[in-house]
Amino acid sequence: MPVPVVARRAGRPDYSVTSTFAITPPRPSGIWTIYFSDQDDIDAGHEKFYVVTDWDGNTLPRAGRSLRVRNFIVSGDADTLLWVALIHVKGEDWQAYQRGEISFDELINRSGPFFRDKSYQRICTDILFYPINYPDVLLYAIYNPSNQQRRVSVTLKMEEHPYYAGLLGIAVSE
């Protein structure tokens, strides 16, 4: 709504440019937007699982927060067939793996992919709503089914939100 100017000056409109709307802070409601990118070579017939971290090596989401992947892009050369997945690892399974109680295969077998796709050259998806609550961990996986090494590029746009306490345990069915 325009704010009247008390002393109007000639040639100027009768209102200020001051907005009555609140100025939006950079992280409204404590939301952090996180960009992550990488490129890697994947050998023929290999599947790589990547544990996403922040600059201190903390897995995502970080303590007390929930992670939402908003956009996931994987690309390779024109003739590159890509198999990709976004995977939700339960915190207890991740900790059991780190203590050496379960194997890497067991860790993956217990985890739930919430997005999978196969395509040539490029995969780009928006995830509508899939919160991952700390201490659960986000992984992404890329499989190279060809008989040659392939180089792929990855970008993840994510958001960390205040903890979705009410959704704990719902995101991945037991």
Place this chain on the structure above:
Amino acid sequence: MKRKLVIFRPAKQRTSSVVSDGERVGYLEKVVVDEETEA
């Protein structure tokens, strides 16, 4: 099929692996921490 588990760790120098939240930018290096051949 071979499976590899890769974890990102903070790098001491600039790399092509980047994470940012708008306030801070970090560079990461990849470490293969586990490897298994699926039956």
